[in-house]
Amino acid sequence: MADLVGANGQRENFRIVGKPNTPGKLSYALATGIAKFGIDYVVPNMLHAKFLRSPYANAKVVSVDVTKAKAIPGVVDIVTWEDEDIKNLNSFGESFGPKRPWLDNYAEHEGAEVAVIVVAENEDICEEALRQLDLDWEVRPHLIDIKEGRKQDAPVIREPANEIPGLGGPGMGGGNPPRKGNVTYSNLVAGDIEAGFHEADHVIEYDLYLPPFACRFPNPSGSVAWWSDDFYAGEGRSLHIEGAVRERKAISNMYRMPLEKTVQEGLFMGGKYCDWGLRKSQEITPLLAKRTGRPVRCVNTREESFDFIMKERYMHMKVGFKDSGLITAVDDYSIADGGVEGSSSFGTSGDQRYGPYNTLKCQNIRQRMEIVDSNRGKMYVSGQHCPFNWDSGTMAVYLIAEELNRDPIDIARINLHGPTSQSDPTPVPSFEACVEEGKKLMNWSWHKAGTKRLPDSRLHGMSFRYQMCPRHAFSGYESKLELRDGVVHMATQGPIFGVFAVECNAMVVAEELGLEYDDISIDFDYREKFSPVGGGADGTTASAWVTKECANILKQRILEAVIEEADNPAPPSMFSFGQPQVPSPFKGLKPEDLDMADGKVFVKAEPSKGVPLAQAVKRNLFATYSGMPPLALWTQGMGRMLDTMNTAYCEVAVDTETGEVEILKLGVVADPGKIMRLTSLESQIDQVMYFSQGCQLLEDFCYDERTGVKLNNNMIDYKIPTMLDVPDVDRHFLESRAGNAAYGASGISHSLANTHLIIIAIHNAIGVWVDPPATPDKILEALGKV
Template sequence: MTDDKFRTIGKHHPRYDGMDKITGVARYAADVEIPGMLHAKVLRSPHAHARVLNIDTTKANALPGVCHVATRSDFEGMQPVYGWLIKDQPVLAIDKVRYVGDMIAAVAAEDEATAYRALDLIEVEYEPLQAVPSIEASLADDAPALFEEPQIGFVNRYGTGASAVKEPRKNVCYQFNYKTNDSDVFDGCDHVFEDCFSFSRMQHFFLEPYVAVAQWEGDQVQVWSATQSPFLNRKELSRIFQHPEEKININVFYVGGGFGAKTGCKTEPLAVLLARKTGRPVRLAFTTQEQLFTNTQHAATLILRTGVMNDGTLIARQSEILLNSGAYSDASPLVAEKVGYRIPGSYRWHHIDTKVQCVLTTQVPAGAFRGFGGTQAAWASESQIDMIARRLKMDPYDLRVKNLKNLGEAFVPGESTIDSDLKLGLDLVCEKLNYRNRSRMRGHGMGLSVVLKDGGGVNKAAHAVVKATTNGGIIVNSATLELGQGAHTALTSLVAEVLNCKWEKVTFAPVTTNSTPWEQGTFASSSTTIMGRAVMEAAEQVKQKVLAFAAQDLD
């Protein structure tokens, strides 16, 4: 983009959310205060794996200022479990706890101090069970099953060569498979290299905690949440509480970072449960420590078997990937499909055979984390490409360029095409880094990698409405959330560009599921590319209607 081509895009103007944040008037879910609001706190399991024999809340309920102590006994008429594809995580522990930090009970009280005191008065009787803290321990023949019965859930439908199985074996909640052509091509390879890579889990550690405020009045449910997926959460709450979706409204203000962890339900179901039981608004905000007990990135073991010719031509790749899903499935099926589609990298193969298993362990549940499996796949795939280059005594650049897919070539058979010139991009980077003349001193190095987001898997739709007011103001109504990434600045800039108006005239409407157009969620780094297209098309329609009206009225 050049400055002379665009009127608004590429020009300097303040961030849309900048003034709110630097002056302290920006609102977050934790700032919501409603008259009569209660405060909730959660009792968590000290055991990695145990059967819950009895929960006695008598003393806690008797404490002055306590309005309700929620346990599994409050689930009548509910489907008290949630998850993306597999609904296996309970709102509160039902039969067992499956990791240290699993939620057992929750107290709604007049203030936080009283709620904390009440937690100490809850008596829980456990029967400790064998823990399975690692992938290896969980897959052992004598390992205990974390779930004795199949869980509610479904399998996504995929394109050519891809398939999945729900709960294919003990302690595996989901398996994704991808295969093209015949494995016989391995027999003709000059070399077959097999390498194993380990990837540790990491924490999202955003500044704003998981927080939700819920209010249940009559048959109307209002929720204020720090979530990345208000519409998906509304659907989950409707199923959990067997309550009409149109009677549940989720409101989202600014979100203080998410990085994937705030997709799907976290605090919302428990806040709504307590609001229904007490008849009063309830605020549930986790502490920073509780954040560590809620969601992480997937640790993984990736075994890659790659066939290659002497001249560096890549022929086949067989991948076996084990994701540590923790105690519940959360977004593991989605991460599995993404790491499965991405493990071949951006290279041309005659044969691909990928199997990804989501292994349940007695660890904190793992979910979406910046790239949905892309980081695990890129680390293993690009590391092995470098290793193969060294074994063949080739420059890593030359090996990559020889095998890179071309612009317009299908990412994998049956899926969308490569939409950028990867070789040109790599050449530009190498030129800027002076790669060919790089230092080769001992202890000095320069690495290359080519990482892209795949075109495989399920789609991501976006809807937007753009309105013009009578005084020339513009309102953008979109469910894309401002997480600190500048999405509202980008989207309002695009609208101003299409309508040829001042950027300051464009307002971003509050996100509320009752009136905001539906969107899957703000994740996968897709706001500008996908929602951006939606707001541009909506703005173009406004432009044409205004021009048509003006032509008729001013004729």
């Protein structure tokens, strides 16, 4: 598509955009600990709050007596689900599925907030008060094993479903079988599956296990809120909250507060990894602060922070293909964890509609999913790894290659449709360029499974995957730039979460106005409308497109003002002291005769005639732009048309005596369309590859199935990669300029997140499948050695 309609979309020379090592505008605050995150706030007279957490996986609080707890010195307030204040609460945060009461007496997983909130002078007193509650529990049968839960004789764990369809909620496909027991069905059929298999020369069947994966917020979720009088926003009290996520609108709506009287000034949000759901600890503090008349802090412990960033799924795949390797039919059957009520449909039916097979020429696709209610836990919205069934296709490519003794890159090439449609047989230039560089990067030399032994006797394995970049930026952006006292200011709201989006936008402004990156002043103000994020990396490139338009409007206004001031110089003032005025070199010219570079306004025909920006124009100028770039191809078919692509590679060595896997090399060749900020692009790719490594080699969510209690919701037992675990990621970037956003950028977004790149490499080494996480014991078991 490329950036054909935007100003300077086809720019050839870049001074700033794409440059490495431009420090983040807030990096010094982060590195020095000056940055305050929500849970760091300590305000005078602050109280603390804690939720009652269910010790049971599925239970109801029948009654509670708070008398003893209330009598504890230091307990200030106790609120129960029966309190009118609680009944009146509604969440406006991003969430999926049917709406439950904000807090009730029903706990659907161990550790769930339920029934009671205690407010006290400190957290120790809160905990003591929770211990002193007299609770009458009705413990119900629970369900942790979703394969058991789908059986006819399994106990039904949820009361008849509140069939209010949420955004993308399960069972919305239409024509699905009715819900049965714990199972909701979601089936999608395209083409003629039977004809596809009939056409096939070969049929393969395989199983995949997609493991559950915990959200990994570095800063535990929580907030501090207080109410105060202020004279800026008119009469009535203002709500000040720190630690709520992203935009404060959700809190403003929840408490029916005008947005201008809802304050969230903190600039630092912590890592989100696309998990945008507001936790109760982030929503409750305004109510408790109002009830007590004092600031209230409520923060989840680390143990209380182990929600899902992706849920468990078992898949069985059947794929038909021709002797050429061309896939003719895909039959995808899965049993997915539906989690507790209100869990995100990303991870279940949302993934089905995300186009997992849309990059294929094959159009005979059947997806059947059984979504099983469980008491395992909650996935709030989305996550780093969603959609995560893309690797079902990666495995198909690999297995076809194995069957036909062909290179999987060739199999991928045969099956990838062309740029314009699934019927387009022409190659995708971005894909071709990626694999060409990828082969060089990896010194690619394919071998069949279990056939290559390294000199140290370990088995060698390798793998490959490709993806298109999903684009989520459908919304518009409102950019505002200001030339104030000779300095260009870019206004933006916080808080930030680590993708350096503000910086990308500032680089674009500097590029377009002929300034240096450091010349752009970023005015962080929570009241601003503009936010440079929204929808993954593509959100940044889309906002940068809008900012580019705005910068060019400002540039035009600057040049017009320069000419106007040159032709109409201000009369000498009393402070001129009789000194002669120097005539402007721009007098008599037109705006189109001028340009901007090196911090100066200059005459195009005579570049030596230049004046520093601050001297060339004295007045203050504003420019605004509201809009969005042309929609990305992905939004018009989710992979049925293709522009920018990316590829990832892995090489492992497996010790068959110890079961240890060493990643010898992770490689990524990616085409983000145009590199905007090199250092953070590299770092984001490291991040997603290490996320994926953790998922495939280390991370495991364990339960006691007898009680439904989570066993490893702490950072000792739930392992994530450390510096000693991760390999370097070899990266190579291409700039096809084929994206829809600024300068043809598209971003990478979730596309490199994977669940089976390393798992496939392990199979290629040892010739047998090991489900993730591929820990040494599982590898030895797969090899029949234990």
